[in-house]
Amino acid sequence: MTQKQIKGLNLKELMEVCEKQDIPTFRAKQIYQWMYRHHIDDIMQMNNIPLALRNYIKDNYILNTLDIENIQESEYENTKKILFKTHDHKLIESVSMIDKNLHTVCISSQVGCSVDCQFCATGMMGFKRNLTCGEIIDQIIHISNLRDEAITNIVYMGMGEPFLNYNEVMKSADILHDHNGMNLGRNRITISTSGILPKIKQFIDEKRGYKLAISLNATDDNTRTKIIPINKKWNINMIIEELEKYPTDKKNMIMLEYVLLKGINDSKEDAEKLSYYGNLLKCKINVIPFNDIGNEYKRPNAEIINKFIEILHKNQKHYQTLVRWSKGIDIDAACGQLSTKTS
Ligand code: SF4
Incomplete structure (x- = not known):
């Protein structure tokens, strides 16, 4: 049977x-x-x-959809990367990061990814299959059983494009939020997308209320298409126009994510344009200095990063600027570094 x-x-x-x-x-x-x-x-x-x-x-x-294959621990922070195996022998990764009283878990929504962002190790794997709601939730349950500290935040920023597995992702988020489930506040659950426009529309129309993060990563279409090919279909203006409809408030601001790549998207003009979008959307801007994945892309030097941040701070009226110095770089657990070789 x-x-x-x-x-x-x-x-x-x-x-x-x-x-x-x-x-x-x-x-x-x-x-x-x-x-x-x-x-x-x-x-x-x-x-x-x-x-x-x-x-x-x-x-x-x-009952149990995943087995733990391996756990790597960072030497420098309280960060663990967990490698899971599904019943059909696919491998996925999740990351558990504890910092003071926050325990954030970054989970995967697909095995591999079809979006092919050029700066992302998962993109280089290609797409294998969507995860089921059970497999998404089991990443969290295993980590919760592994750690003493209660989970405070979930981010759908691991392997895969969550909006290309919309139904299972939303179903899992609803169970995590439900008071009979994990009882996490909606603002403790963040769903990140590379810009799948029809699903952004659906997410806003359905008033899902979870935090929304957009991987913007460039301020002009030529550059964005080069590093995120789906920008050809759904370009920056289309995304920004849609995000303007998002009912933002202090507890639930859109997050514009910006992976800073040397010589690609790190100019003063980029910082000025990014500030313009930030003020327009009244959002958070999360600058992520690139984490090496052994390809042609590099992290800008400290001077360029600081100048970029300085411009964002100077222009800041309606947005907040955050810089994410990623955790778990020594175990390849940082943003954009998740990848499995044998799935
Ligand atoms: S950044 Fe996200 S959407 Fe882009 S290839 Fe990587 S996993 Fe897929």
């Missing part, structure tokens, strides 16, 4: 499973809480569920 994944089912779907088996639907909520609130990955430990139902689930469903 083929086993389906029970991890990843939402409450409604679990109730349908119960109904089909003539089991009272309140059991669905109990199973849901065991999985998502208590992070139990052995069905037999769900001790308020009747044995017959536990046996039914055990015989028909897979």
Whole structure:
């Protein structure tokens, strides 16, 4: 008998499973809480569920969708990179970063990625498949069981383009947010996109309320198309126009992400134009000095980075400037460095 994944089912779907088996639907909520609130990955430990139902689930469903293959720890920060294997032997990575009282987990949404951003190691792998909602959530559950510190923030910035796996990503975010699930505030969940315009529209129309991060990475279309080829289809103006509709407030500002690449997007003119977009969108600008992945792209020197930041600060009226000195560089766990070789 083929086993389906029970991890990843939402409450409604679990109730349908119960109904089909003539089991009272309140059991669905109990199973849901065991999985998502208590992070139990052995069905037999769900001790308020009747044995017959536990046996039914055990015989028909897979509870744990991922196995930990390897854990790498940074020597310099409290950062761990976790390599997971799926049931069909695909490899994905997630990163757990603890800094003071924040525990941020960066998760993958796809195996590989089809977007082909030129500065990203995942892009170089090509696309293998979408992750299921269960596989997305299991990254978090494994990390939560691995660490003593409670998870405070989730960022969908690992392997893959979350908006090309929109339904499973949103379903997982809804379970993470749900008070019977992981009970994380909407503003603790950030979904990042390279600019998949129809899905940005859908996300705004559906009033999802999770934080939205856009990998802008250039201020003119020629440069952006060179480093993010889908810019040919959905260019900077189209994206900015759509983002202007985003109902921004202090707790939920759009994040414009800007990977700073030597000689590509690090000029004074780029900094001026980026400030213009920042003031227009009343957002956060997150500058990420590039992390080496062994290709033609390089990080600008400190003087150029400082000058770029200085211009952003000088022009700052309605935006905030952040600089992300990535964590876990020594274990290739920093932004854009996630990649697996044998999947
Ligand atoms: S940056 Fe994101 S969207 Fe671009 S190739 Fe890498 S994983 Fe895909």
